[in-house]
Amino acid sequence: MNYEVKDLDLADGGARRIEWDARQMPVLQSIRRRFEQEKPFNGMRIAVCLHISTKTANLVLTVQAGGADVTVCASNPLSTQDDVAASLVAHHGVSIYAINGEDEEVYKRHLHTVLDTNPVLLMDDGADLTATAHIEYRDLLPKIMGGTEETTTGVIRMQAMEAKGDLAFPVVAVNESDTKHLFDNRFGTGQSALDGIIRATNTLIAGKTLVVCGFGWCGRGVASRARGLGAEVVVTEVNPVQALEAVMEGYRVLPMAEAAKVGEIFVTVTGNRHAISGEHLGAMQDGAILANAGHFDVEIDLVALKEMAVDVQPMRPYVEEYSLDDGRRFYVLGEGRLVNLVAGEGHPAGVMDLSFANQALAAEYIVSHHEELENRVHTLPRDIDEGIARLKLEAMDIEIDALTGDQEQYLASWR
Ligand SMILES: NC(=O)c1ccc[n+]([C@@H]2O[C@H](COP(=O)([O-])OP(=O)(O)OC[C@H]3O[C@@H](n4cnc5c(N)ncnc54)[C@H](O)[C@@H]3O)[C@@H](O)[C@H]2O)c1
Numbered sequence: 522m523n524y525e526v527k528d529l530d531l532a533d534g535g536a537r538r539i540e541w542d543a544r545q546m547p548v549l550q551s552i553r554r555r556f557e558q559e560k561p562f563n564g565m566r567i568a569v570c571l572h573i574s575t576k577t578a579n580l581v582l583t584v585q586a587g588g589a590d591v592t593v594c595a596s597n598p599l600s601t602q603d604d605v606a607a608s609l610v611a612h613h614g615v616s617i618y619a620i621n622g623e624d625e626e627v628y629k630r631h632l633h634t635v636l637d638t639n640p641v642l643l644m645d646d647g648a649d650l651t652a653t654a655h656i657e658y659r660d661l662l663p664k665i666m667g668g669t670e671e672t673t674t675g676v677i678r679m680q681a682m683e684a685k686g687d688l689a690f691p692v693v694a695v696n697e698s699d700t701k702h703l704f705d706n707r708f709g710t711g712q713s714a715l716d717g718i719i720r721a722t723n724t725l726i727a728g729k730t731l732v733v734c735g736f737g738w739c740g741r742g743v744a745s746r747a748r749g750l751g752a753e754v755v756v757t758e759v760n761p762v763q764a765l766e767a768v769m770e771g772y773r774v775l776p777m778a779e780a781a782k783v784g785e786i787f788v789t790v791t792g793n794r795h796a797i798s799g800e801h802l803g804a805m806q807d808g809a810i811l812a813n814a815g816h817f818d819v820e821i822d823l824v825a826l827k828e829m830a831v832d833v834q835p836m837r838p839y840v841e842e843y844s845l846d847d848g849r850r851f852y853v854l855g856e857g858r859l860v861n862l863v864a865g866e867g868h869p870a871g872v873m874d875l876s877f878a879n880q881a882l883a884a885e886y887i888v889s890h891h892e893e894l895e896n897r898v899h900t901l902p903r904d905i906d907e908g909i910a911r912l913k914l915e916a917m918d919i920e921i922d923a924l925t926g927d928q929e930q931y932l933a934s935w936r
Contacts, residue, residue, distance in 0.1 A: 524610045525618045525631070527603035532611035535578075535604030542575040542870035547916035548878040548909060549583055556587030561885045563588035568640035570594050570632065570650035571671065572862050573601040573619045576873035578609055583881050584644075585615065592638045594631040595619035596646040596671075599855065600862035629653075636661065642884060643668035647816050648675035655682065655689060662689040667887035667894065669693045669880055673706070673737070674792045674816035679898050691894035693883035695876065698901050700909040702738045705876040709868030710861060711742025714788055714814040715750065717865035721839040721854045722810060724786070727751030732784035734777065735791035736763045739814060743788050744772055755780045757796070777801050786810045788860075789820035799825025807849040812860040821857045839864040878909045 543550060556562075567589040571577045577593075585591050593615060595601045601621040609615040616638075618631035632653045641664060645651045651668050654661060667690045670676050676696050682688040696702050715726065731752040733744045744754045744767070756772045757780050758764035764774050775783075777797065781804040789796045792815050799822050813820045827833070830843040836852065839860075843851045855863030867873075882905050887894070914921065924932070 523616050523634075525620065525634075526606040526610055527620045529607050529611050531604035532607040535575075535602070535606070535608030536612055538575045538602075539578040539582075539605060539608055542873075543579050545870035546576070546579050546874040546877070548874045548912045549579055549881065551912060551916075552878055552881050553579075553583040553586045556583060556881070556885075560588035561888055562642075564590070565642060565888070566590045566592070566638055566640045567642045567644065567884065568592050568594075568635045568638065568650060569644045570596045570635065571644065571646045572596055572859075572867055573606050573617070574862070574867045575602065575605055576867065576870050576877060578605050579870075580877040580880055581609060581615055582613060583877070584884060585613065587881075587885070589642075591615055592635045592640065593617040593619065594635045594650070595623070595628065596649060597858060597862065598623045598625070598628045599858050600867065602866070633657070639664065641666050642887060644671075644880060644884060645669065645675055646671035648678035651675075651679060651692070652682075655687060665690045666891035667691040667693070669695050669883040669887065670898075671695050671876065671880065672816055673702070673739075676898065677792065683897050688896045688898070690896055691887065691891060692898050693887060694898050694900055695879045695883050698879045698906045698909070700875045700906050700913075701879050704872050705868060706738035707742035707745075709742070709872040709876075710739040710790065710814055711744075711746040713861035713865050713868045714739075714743050714790070714812070715746045717814075717839075717860035717863065718786065718788070718810070718812050718854060721812075721837065721860070721864035722852070724810065726786075729753070729785045730755060730783050731786040731788065732757065732780045733772075734780075734787065734789040734796040734820070735793070735815070736760075736767045736772075737790065737792070739790035741770075743790055743814065744770070747788075748772075752786070755784060778804060781805050784809060787812065787821075789813045790815050791820055792816060794819040795822045797821045799829065802826050802829060802851070805849070805851060808852070810852045810854065811857070812854040813857050814860050816859065818857040821853070823853065823857050826851065826853070875909055875913060878912070879906075882909070 601619040676694040731747045732755045756767040757777045781801040832844040836842045839855045
């Protein structure tokens with residue numbers, strides 16, 4: 522077994538935290554028990570590129586229980602939980618290449634190391650692994666039966682590959698399942714982005730003006746949780762429907778140039794670059810807190826901010842103070858990377874239970890259907906998506922009604 526982790530002595534602490542989260546992931550545990558019996562991945566080499574967290578550890582153990590030989594790397598250089606990585610190596614014999622704080626060069630080397638194992642299936646978050654395979658591992662592509670993609674940004678990248686005719690194998694866009702984006706992106710990011718901001722700054726949210734840039738699934742969640750904590754929430758958008766929805770939810774909607782002047786805390790969740798540009802930064806008030814919860818660290822123009830600053834100092838863990846020559850100071854959290862994963866622990870396990878149930882079942886779906894799937898971005902079939910919701914409801918001891926035969930007939934009849 523090969524690995525590159527920070528310190529194997531951290532393994533026991535990691536094991537306890539993985540076990541803690543396992544108890545909040547009943548759907549994934551039930552899939553793991555079934556995989557143990559059925560071994561859908563028997564002898565297959567699977568490459569996993571996800572945030573290395575307690576929840577991901579439970580997914581990796583589920584896939585491993587299904588008979589896979591799993592090699593893992595991080596999907597972000599700053600989100601790795603080193604104790605979790607250590608436990609996966611020491612207690613479960615997983616080959617993992619991830620160290621919190623690894624630089625860009627090591628991050629890329631780890632992607633290569635994972636692809637060097639000749640995997641037949643890729644599980645990705647943000648599409649870095651899949652893109653690297655397509656650019657640098659052309660010989661490997663025909664041997665890959667398919668991939669899965671966790672997040673909105675990765676799905677957009679893979680759809681761009683499909684549109685150009687470049688996608689060399691079928692991909693299941695896990696993010697597109699209702700049981701993923703309606704819960705993980707909304708309730709997960711809603712809670713954990715605020716959690717990350719609070720852990721990093723210990724700032725009082727009540728009474729603050731908090732600007733949410735982007736009112737998609739994540740933005741809806743962040744806005745609702747910030748309002749729940751007493752913030753006055755301002756939303757910025759480029760999509761008129763989304764903007765209108767925000768207005769009718771009771772949020773103030775402003776162009777970013779105006780929001781910049783009134784905001785005290787900013788959270789970007791657009792999946793786009795420079796949602797906060799240098800010009801916007803120039804209009805901000807002294808003390809502005811800048812956080813990003815979108816996938817890549819490009820949403821806030823940090824290059825422009827560095828050019829504007831006369832001094833940059835660490836203030837607290839995950840908080841850097843940028844001083845401008847006019848005396849204003851801005852506070853950037855987690856170097857502009859996913860604040861919930863860098864300054865916090867990512868989403869709670871209770872919601873990742875749904876996302877990673879989708880990942881595990883998407884991998885199984887690829888294995889059993891790859892021969893008939895075109896090289897496109899697919900969604901999981903509806904019955905699998907609904908099946909995950911049913912299992913979660915069961916685990917929560919919640920019963921629902923079923924359509925009667927008469928009702929089914931009524932709904933099916935146009936007369
Ligand atoms: N932090 C996390 O743990 C986490 C979890 C899930 C998704 N994500 C990431 O968060 C990002 C958003 O995901 P989503 O599912 O909400 O996507 P989404 O497509 O549902 O929403 C993005 C919204 O941003 C808007 N937007 C785009 N450019 C903008 C701009 N310049 N100014 C204002 N609004 C703009 C779009 O119109 C859209 O409504 C993605 O990068 C995704 O990968 C992060």
